[in-house]
Amino acid sequence: MEITTTTYKHCDLFKVKGRVDSSTAPQLSEALTAAVEHGHHKIVLDFSELEFISSAGLRVMISTQKICKRYNRGEVVLASIPPNIYSALDLAGFTSFFKIFNNDVSAVGSF
């Protein structure tokens, strides 16, 4: 898994590439926690090059969303979700917890 972070004026974009499983989910958690601890609660997760996500990755997503949405200070939104990944999010009931955008430009523009 590789994470590329871009900081915009109104949000942070994390491009998550490769495989998020029990081995790599802690790395994703660290990256997102670091942003949140710096007061960045508006987050875009760009999944365009995400190949696989297990429940360990989904746990990171939901715990980060809970923290970001607290006090209406922000939220996590998703961009460019490949079909297989979307199927996993849908089965887990996650599609109602996150706004989903077709590309990172519209996701960043939503903030």
Next chain:
Amino acid sequence: MTTVIFPGRYDSLAKIGDFIRRSAAEAGLDNLAVYTVETAVDEACSNIIEHAYGGENRGDIECTCNQSQDKLIIILRDKGQPFDPASIPEPDLTASLEEREDHGLGLYFMRKWMDEVHFEAPAGGGNLIMMVKRIPEKE
């Protein structure tokens, strides 16, 4: 029938995923079906490391793929503590974000995405998980 033994640690998961993807594709499953099998096996192996072995590097995971007519059969064996799947509650998909618990999803994926999931406690100890994915007939 192909069997591969992997060390029971989280960085084996990507290699297990490669093995499963290859076996599922060779069995004729489509892209989404391959993904669902990879997910089910990843979740099962993560559970073996976390719950049966109670951590990394405490034993191996033996992974067997067998294609039998219209089925892909995957068998995972470990030498860890007996694991009781009944002790894991199903996730509540109707819960609000704040109330949503973050456990139970792995087993949920296994049960939803495989056609059959069986847990056995072999006489010699450890656990055996057998999962079956039906291979649709080619049109």
